[in-house]
Amino acid sequence: EVLLVESGGDLVQPGGSLRLSCAASGFTFSDFWLSWVRQAPGKGLEWVANIKQDGSEKYYVDSVKGRFTISRDNAKNSLYLQMNSLRAEDTGVYYCARGPFTVIDLWGQGTLVTVSS
């Protein structure tokens, strides 16, 4: 089965750090760009970052530049999002997605990050 499964979401204090993971299965992981997308409670979707197949290109939304780092391990079929200097406004469900540059057609179920004291 073709699948993306996120993990690592937790309650963290403002200024803290968290690392999200996305495990892929059922397809050739190293063939695809991958993305992180988030959704604040009761709000819309926001694209966060994406990464090229070999990790050589990474792009971020302005609000997370310098704080978040997207990475991948093709040997482990895993995508990561290292989140530092977390703020209350980073609270939300974080989804990983397959794409772009191929059709963005596969989404994980999401993992919840709560930034609060």
Next chain:
Amino acid sequence: QAVVTQEPSLTVSPGGTVTLTCGSSTGAVTSGHYPYWLQQKPGQAPRTLIYDTGNKLSWTPARFSGSLLGGKAALTLSGAQTEDEAEYYCLLSYSGARLWVFGGGTKLTVL
């Protein structure tokens, strides 16, 4: 960063037709923005319905179609069904498809 605009809410009658639109603060939406349309129901992950303006995925019901209309991307639902009640998001690409921006979403009510 660009701002992508959608109608906040729309209502359609069962069996009726409705068009959702998606505009860009940078100017006309073109095929070069590779417009996507996604559907999200409460408590669920998003699901891609349309990509590259008007292409459908295998699970996309035939009653959904995508196009460019008057400088905007458009999603038309013909023959609305109650299960189509959901939030619909437009997604546009910028800077050679390396940066992506979602619209604020349209809450579609079938009533």
